[in-house]
Amino acid sequence: MKLLLLGANGQVGFELQRSLAPLGNVIATTRSGRLPGGAACVRIDLADAGAVDALLREIEPDAVVNAAAYTAVDRAEDEADAAFALNAALPGQLAAWCATRDALLLHYSTDYVFDGSATRPYREDDATAPLGVYGRSKLAGEDAIRDAGALHLIFRTAWVYAARGQNFLRTMLRLGAEREVLRVVADQRGAPTPARWIASASALALARCRSEAAPDSPDDAPIAARAWDEALTGTFNLVADGESHWSDFAETIFADALAAGLLERAPRVEPIGTLDYPTRAARPAYSRLDGAKLRDTFGLRLPDWREGVRQVVGELAPA
Ligand SMILES: NC(=O)C1=CN([C@@H]2O[C@H](COP(=O)(O)OP(=O)(O)OC[C@H]3O[C@@H](n4cnc5c(N)ncnc54)[C@H](OP(=O)(O)O)[C@@H]3O)[C@@H](O)[C@H]2O)C=CC1
Numbered sequence: 001m002k003l004l005l006l007g008a009n010g011q012v013g014f015e016l017q018r019s020l021a022p023l024g025n026v027i028a029t030t031r032s033g034r035l036p037g038g039a040a041c042v043r044i045d046l047a048d049a050g051a052v053d054a055l056l057r058e059i060e061p062d063a064v065v066n067a068a069a070y071t072a073v074d075r076a077e078d079e080a081d082a083a084f085a086l087n088a089a090l091p092g093q094l095a096a097w098c099a100t101r102d103a104l105l106l107h108y109s110t111d112y113v114f115d116g117s118a119t120r121p122y123r124e125d126d127a128t129a130p131l132g133v134y135g136r137s138k139l140a141g142e143d144a145i146r147d148a149g150a151l152h153l154i155f156r157t158a159w160v161y162a163a164r165g166q167n168f169l170r171t172m173l174r175l176g177a178e179r180e181v182l183r184v185v186a187d188q189r190g191a192p193t194p195a196r197w198i199a200s201a202s203a204l205a206l207a208r209c210r211s212e213a214a215p216d217s218p219d220d221a222p223i224a225a226r227a228w229d230e231a232l233t234g235t236f237n238l239v240a241d242g243e244s245h246w247s248d249f250a251e252t253i254f255a256d257a258l259a260a261g262l263l264e265r266a267p268r269v270e271p272i273g274t275l276d277y278p279t280r281a282a283r284p285a286y287s288r289l290d291g292a293k294l295r296d297t298f299g300l301r302l303p304d305w306r307e308g309v310r311q312v313v314g315e316l317a318p319a
């Protein structure tokens with residue numbers, strides 16, 4: 001099977017290169033035409049719809065895995081056009097193409113499609129109500145995929161971090177090395193989720209979705225219609241188990257980093273309220289996502305978020 005991986009330089013995209021490899025021929029793209037590490041790959045600006053169309057026609061993938069997105073939550077408030085181009089128009093275009101040839105689109109969305117007023121973990125069909133431009137653009141992307149009628153897997157994840165890329169864990173380690181005290185909000189609750197777990201689960205789900213009845217396709221031809229098990233497609237929450245808040249996450253990062261020898265001394269983490277940490281975009285106060293549907297459909301359950309922190313800190317620690 002031929003897989004087109006968009007956004008291979010992102011946190012999740014980078015991990016997907018490895019996790020998708022056993023499934024077939026992975027064609028990766030980045031904005032620069034280079035993969036992390038320096039190897040060449042397809043170079044494309046995904047905001048250029050003409051270029052995207054030409055790429056799809058050239059590659060004719062059996063599945064498109066879209067790990068590219070506009071993820072700057074605060075900046076999105078002032079760059080709505082850029083956010084919507086990547087997070088809404090692009091997935092809509094990919095889905096429209098997939099729908100015409102029974103290709104499957106694997107895509108990611110976010111807990112920020114919710115307003116955070118829930119009192120129990122969100123289920124996939126709970127009402128959405130994004131608080132900001134980023135969340136609205138991601139929701140528009142989900143809707144565009146469903147409207148196009150493409151076979152799809154949309155994984156809603158949250159609080160993604162990894163040993164590389166831009167994320168809260170790396171920000172904390174950087175600031176923690178500079179400051180004695182860090183003030184971190186303690187009234188936004190959710191589950192920090194390692195990019196590697198998302199990529200591994202994505203590959204397993206994608207493999208399961210391939211219809212057992214489908215014949216193996218030659219590398220250069222799209223697989224036959226009904227190559228996917230439609231009953232397994234749809235929208236799924238994909239997050240680490242358990243509940244955290246940003247201040248708890250920070251404390252855990254520093255405790256593990258200290259134990260692993262990544263830091264000589266840990267800063268003091270002062271829990272504060274959201275009102276004491278003003279940001280351009282509003283964020284949901286509660287964004288736990290219920291993993292039951294993923295578990296029931298694919299038998300997949302991610303470990304507790306604390307295990308993720310241990311793993312990622314371990315990756316960064318000196319050998
Ligand atoms: N990060 C998070 O906390 C969360 C993320 N998600 C979702 O998960 C998915 C993966 O997120 P994550 O891995 O963290 O994202 P990253 O921000 O780490 O990666 C996004 C990638 O998209 C690429 N990209 C953006 N614009 C363009 C463009 N115009 N042309 C080509 N490439 C482009 C970026 O390229 P470049 O490297 O060149 O900038 C980057 O590599 C996204 O759909 C995101 O919305 C969901 C919940 C939480």
Ligand SMILES: Cc1cn([C@H]2C[C@H](O)[C@@H](COP(=O)(O)OP(=O)(O)O[C@H]3O[C@@H](C)C(=O)[C@@H](O)[C@H]3O)O2)c(=O)[nH]c1=O
Nearest residue numbers: 071073110111112158159160168171183184185246277
């Ligand atoms: C750096 C810092 C942040 N914070 C707060 C701000 C915010 O409420 C929270 C997290 O800040 P960040 O900017 O890292 O996180 P943010 O960019 O909001 O993260 C989100 O990204 C998008 C892409 C998603 O889809 C979401 O699931 C979520 O992961 O921590 C502090 O309280 N103290 C600090 O020193």
Ligand SMILES: [Mg+2]
Nearest residue numbers: 071072073074
């Ligand atoms: Mg951010």
